[in-house]
Amino acid sequence: MGDVRFGVDDLGRLRFAISPLWETVAALRATTDPGGHALHLPWLKQVLTKDTDPARRALLPHLAELPALAPPPRCPLAEIEEELPALAGPPELAAAVRAWWKAGVRPHWPRIRAVLEADLAYRTRQLSEDGIQEVLTRLHPRLRWAEDRLASADLPAGTLALDGLGITLAPSAFAARCVLLPARGGTPPCLVYPARAVGTLWERREETGDALARLLGRSRALLLSGTSTPSTTTALARRTGLSPGAVSQHLAVLRDAGLVTGHRYRREVYYRASELGASLLDA
The missing domain is CATH 1.10.10.10 (Winged helix-like DNA-binding domain superfamily/Winged helix DNA-binding domain)
Incomplete structure (x- = not known):
């Protein structure tokens, strides 16, 4: 069990973001467990092919280290080319991420981003109507708010004090649970959470009547x-x-x-x- 402790300043420094880089990493993780990501089977059938296999296999050995190397998102609606310089230290890794993005994620990004943008619109409207505590506790059923803390068994053990940095909330189409990305280089920590309405992501869109x-x-x-x-x-x-x-x-x-x-x-x-x-x- 872990928790995030909010101060008064932190409550006023809540922001939202969409991160193509983190979606690319989460999408790669989904390909390693198709049974656990049944909602994405239409997508998995398209990306688990010989055409995308080289890009996917080149990045898979780095899957465990990516969370420590890639920072939390810095701006609300970044493009992946704005986020990749954060991996400038390991240029081969940045190239592998870019290759997998182009092969497995970019062709489907308009659909994915539309779902993420819809989630942001819902959360910001909820923030204005119900307040920050309602927003935080409704991100996932396993999140709980008590006094000045947001707690969950999904969060790293111990207490993370925000200390005035605030926090970024980032919806993910591929995340199965909440993931906490620690602050890095002055960038506030980020809570990645499963986006709403992911079940509609791969539905066939019929032509307008x-x-x-x-x-x-x-x-x-x-x-x-x-x-x-x-x-x-x-x-x-x-x-x-x-x-x-x-x-x-x-x-x-x-x-x-x-x-x-x-x-x-x-x-x-x-x-x-x-x-x-x-x-x-x-x-």
């Missing part, structure tokens, strides 16, 4: 269906193939019609189908 496309136009119908979970303009552009400018214009029309709503988190706006928009999609 012709009736809805005739009503709204195919592009707007496609975008409306893409906001069933909170998504940014950039994420929607990646998923639909539309330019960011076109996505912004269509979203403005959908928002003015009351079909989507926008929620700002830092420098990003997350769009989600409104009650009216969701009813239209269901119909």
